[in-house]
Amino acid sequence: MIDYWPLLGIAVVVVGFALRFNPLLVVAVAAIATGLLGHMPFERVLGTLGKGFNDNRNVTLIYIVLPVIGLLERYGLQQRARTIIAEMRGATTGRLLIAYLGLRQVLSALGLTSVAGHAQTVRPLVAPMAVAAAEKQHGKLDEATEERVKAMSAATDNVGLFFGEDIFLAIASILLIQGTLAGFDIQLTPFQLSVWAIPTAICAFIIHGTRLLLLDRKLKGGPK
Amino acid sequence: MINLHWVYVLVGAVFGAWSVFSARDRSNPKRFGNAAFWGLLAISFWFGDILGDFGNGILVLALVAIAGTHLLGRGSGESTRKEERSACSERLGNKLFLPALVVPFTAFLGTLLFNYTPLKALNLIDPKSVTLVLLGVGVIVALAVCYVWLRPPVFAAVEEGRRLIDSIGWAVVLPQMLAALGAVFAAAGVGTTIGSMASAVIPHGSILLAVLLYALGMVVFTMIMGNAFAAFPVMAAAIGVPILIHQDGGNAAVIGAVGMLAGFCGTLMTPMAANFNIVPAALLELKDQYGVIRAQAPTAIVLLIANVVILYVAGFHL
Numbered sequence: 001m002i003d004y005w006p007l008l009g010i011a012v013v014v015v016g017f018a019l020r021f022n023p024l025l026v027v028a029v030a031a032i033a034t035g036l037l038g039h040m041p042f043e044r045v046l047g048t049l050g051k052g053f054n055d056n057r058n059v060t061l062i063y064i065v066l067p068v069i070g071l072l073e074r075y076g077l078q079q080r081a082r083t084i085i086a087e088m089r090g091a092t093t094g095r096l097l098i099a100y101l102g103l104r105q106v107l108s109a110l111g112l113t114s115v116a117g118h119a120q121t122v123r124p125l126v127a128p129m130a131v132a133a134a135e136k137q138h139g140k141l142d143e144a145t146e147e148r149v150k151a152m153s154a155a156t157d158n159v160g161l162f163f164g165e166d167i168f169l170a171i172a173s174i175l176l177i178q179g180t181l182a183g184f185d186i187q188l189t190p191f192q193l194s195v196w197a198i199p200t201a202i203c204a205f206i207i208h209g210t211r212l213l214l215l216d217r218k219l220k221g222g223p224k
Numbered sequence: 225m226i227n228l229h230w231v232y233v234l235v236g237a238v239f240g241a242w243s244v245f246s247a248r249d250r251s252n253p254k255r256f257g258n259a260a261f262w263g264l265l266a267i268s269f270w271f272g273d274i275l276g277d278f279g280n281g282i283l284v285l286a287l288v289a290i291a292g293t294h295l296l297g298r299g300s301g302e303s304t305r306k307e308e309r310s311a312c313s314e315r316l317g318n319k320l321f322l323p324a325l326v327v328p329f330t331a332f333l334g335t336l337l338f339n340y341t342p343l344k345a346l347n348l349i350d351p352k353s354v355t356l357v358l359l360g361v362g363v364i365v366a367l368a369v370c371y372v373w374l375r376p377p378v379f380a381a382v383e384e385g386r387r388l389i390d391s392i393g394w395a396v397v398l399p400q401m402l403a404a405l406g407a408v409f410a411a412a413g414v415g416t417t418i419g420s421m422a423s424a425v426i427p428h429g430s431i432l433l434a435v436l437l438y439a440l441g442m443v444v445f446t447m448i449m450g451n452a453f454a455a456f457p458v459m460a461a462a463i464g465v466p467i468l469i470h471q472d473g474g475n476a477a478v479i480g481a482v483g484m485l486a487g488f489c490g491t492l493m494t495p496m497a498a499n500f501n502i503v504p505a506a507l508l509e510l511k512d513q514y515g516v517i518r519a520q521a522p523t524a525i526v527l528l529i530a531n532v533v534i535l536y537v538a539g540f541h542l
Contacts (some may be wrong), residue, residue, distance in 0.1 A: 006412040013405075017495055019401065023502075024394050025292035028285065028369060029399045030435040037411025043278060044448065045408060050280025052412025052489055054272040055231060059399045059499060060265070061356060063272060064235050065327055070384025072324050074304050078306075083313065114355045115328045118504040123388075124324055127508055142354045147510050148519065149525045154504035155492075155520035162488040163527075177480040180457045184465045186476045196481035198252030199538065203530040208523045221229050 009034025062119050069124045081125050082132035093133040093149055094216030097156045098209045101124055104160025105201060109167035117161075118154060127153040138219040145219075152215060156208065163204035166197035226481050227350035231360040236269030241382045242389055246299075254297030258390065261290050265397065284404065291394035298390045303383070316374075321365045330362030331355050392506045402450045409449065418445060419462035419493035426463060435535045438463040442483055443490035443528060450496025452487030459483065459522070468539065478539040486531040492524035493517060 009030045016026030028049075035045030067195045069077075085091050107115050116122075133139055141149070165171050169190040177193055243263035249255050264287055272280060290296065304312070313320060335355050337343055349357050369380055389396065409415065422441050426434060438459060445455035464483055468474040491497045495514065505513045512518070 003413070004417060006414050007408075007417060009409065009412070009414065012497070013448070014389060021496070022294070023398055023498070024288045024393070024401055026396070027405050028288040028292075034412045034427075035408050035413060036407075038414075044411075047277035048281075048286070048408050048411050049284055049404045050282070051277040051282050052274075053400055054268065054275070054277075054280045055407075056403035057235075057269060057272060058228065058353075058399045059403065060355065061231060061235050061270045062359075062510075063392075063396065064231075064238050064360060064363050066362045066388045067238065067381035067385035068323065068327060068363055069368065070386075070388045071367070071370050071374075071376060071381045072320060073337050074309070074376065074380060074384050075316060075320060076309035076311075079310045079313040080316070080318065084318065107332075112332055112355065115331050117445060118500075118507050120327060120514055122504060123507045125321075147512065147515055150503070150508045150510060151512075151515040151519035153507060154516045155523070158492060158520060159523055160517070162458030162491065163362055163432030163485065166485060172445070173456075173484050174481075176453055176456060177484055180460050181465070181476060181480050184460075186465070186469065188477050188480065192477040193481045196478050196538070197485060199534050200482060200485045200527070200531055203534075204255075204523070204527055207418060207526045207530065211523055 003038070004164055005037040006034050008037055009214045062114070062117060065120050068071050069119065072124065078128040081128040084135060085132035088103060091133050092137055092216050093130045093152075093219060094212040094214075096129055096133050097126075097152060097212045097215075100153075101156050101160045101205060101208060104157060105164030108161050108164030109201070111165075111168040111171065113161060113165050113168075113171070116157065118157060122132050122153055122157050126157070134219050137216070138221075141168045143205070149215075149219075152212070156212070159204055163197075163201045167194050225347050225350055226357050228353045228356060231353070231357055232269045234360050234363075236266045238382075238385065239263075239269060240266035242386045245382055245386055245469055246390075249299040252299035252390075254295055255299070257290055257295030258297060259368075261287065261296055261394070262389070264290075265515045275490075282402070287394075288401075289396060294395050296325050296390075298393075303387055323369045325367060326366040327359065327362035330365060331358045333492075334358035334361070341516070387505075391509065392503060393497060395506050398502060399450075399497075402496055402498060406449055406451060406454045409454070415454065415458040416461075419458045422459065422462040423466070426467055431468075431474075431540055432536060433468050434463060434472065435532060435539070438468060438479075438483060439486040439528065439532050439535060443493075444485035446487040446490030447494035448497065450491070450494055450498065452491055454492070455487050458486055472540065474539040475542070478535060482531055482535045482539070486528060486535070489524040489528040489531065492520045 012030040012033050031049050032045055104116055127150045131147050134149045166173055174190050174193050178188055178190055181188055239262045243259045243266055246255055247259035264283055268283055338354050342469050374394055426437055441459045442455050445453045449455055468479050469476050501517050505516050
């Protein structure tokens, strides 16, 4: 007999996010509810939560770049990024972001996933450049359009990272696929797997790139 | 040998400094909340490994208590004004990009040097965390360059970094919290339950339908867990291996690789993948915390269709 009660934890997460409670609170309540419903003693639930938190500190490590970024912003880094785009002929938001998409995919495919990212490159450079290019095409941006261009900059980073990294042989997800399938006596080399990440990577570039060109066309229409 | 622990000591020091400067920031009405929050993170980075699992659990609850009762605020902060920044950027010119590029370049060239030259044999850096260690090195080098060149006030780097971290706020630890939630889900058997539910609804006979359910299962479960890594073993055990590979004779490499990538389409569409979707919205100071998800959802949906086609064609007809 399967025990369905622990699934209530998922419901807690969905409802909590939907009602816009503080997400940290939602996650903690969901974790404790799930553990208790799964017949774990409270002490073990808290221990599992604590261990999971401690083992994953590396995802929070990226914030050490903030002092550098903040310091350079103090001396006008974002303004500089805007100026350089304003002076560049033929620079458009779409073309700029397509170039970044390609660069991010290639770097990730080489295993260099931590080289770029939201804190390192998107906030200080890519987003201000994309906004500057949009202002050139469109004139002064209204708030909704500026939000849209910034959000697209962040989205472009994600798409480039996700659909580039699996081409690299030694990335965690490839090793996880290999390990999981090995558990079923299916033996594959990382190379056999990473080759099959290439078609999706190409599709991702074409699909997201097309959307970026459409964004360009919309911006060229000028302020309404 | 330099490993991740050295970087953790550095990160702990940065959070510790933010904590101290938060406590002294009278412009922030909730300064002690900020000081406690960043201070707890400093403790986590420095002493996480000796606190024990239960101790770390208590630390997590303390962080949640601070964030959940809205004790985090923002100071008005001393920084340069917009006009000053524009003037500075005129004067300094494009050289301003150089320190910003020091970090990625140190990580990039360093990783290449380390992996493809005899440097590797010296055992200087733990091979498992080369890029992250070099990221830390890059930060130190970039700060040194900035201080020599720009001569900012002594604590400017701490204060400017604090301005940014305060704008992200509690979202900083959300990805780590979600990873911890994943660990509890696994321990409570949530994955196996979902897996058995998925395999119960699979009809026999139609390969396309099975492919579709496998891909959609990856997406939905990834959206719930915020992580395709948690979804993959479950969906592989429920549909991928028994039905697509064994029963229908699909190509195992395609089923494995593209299945995971279908899950990544789900990552683009869920607030649970906080570090990719919620944190950047905070970093870019967007009004809509779901703005990044809205921007990438159309890409994710079309790409998911592409993945289903690749699974079906390459997995069964090549």
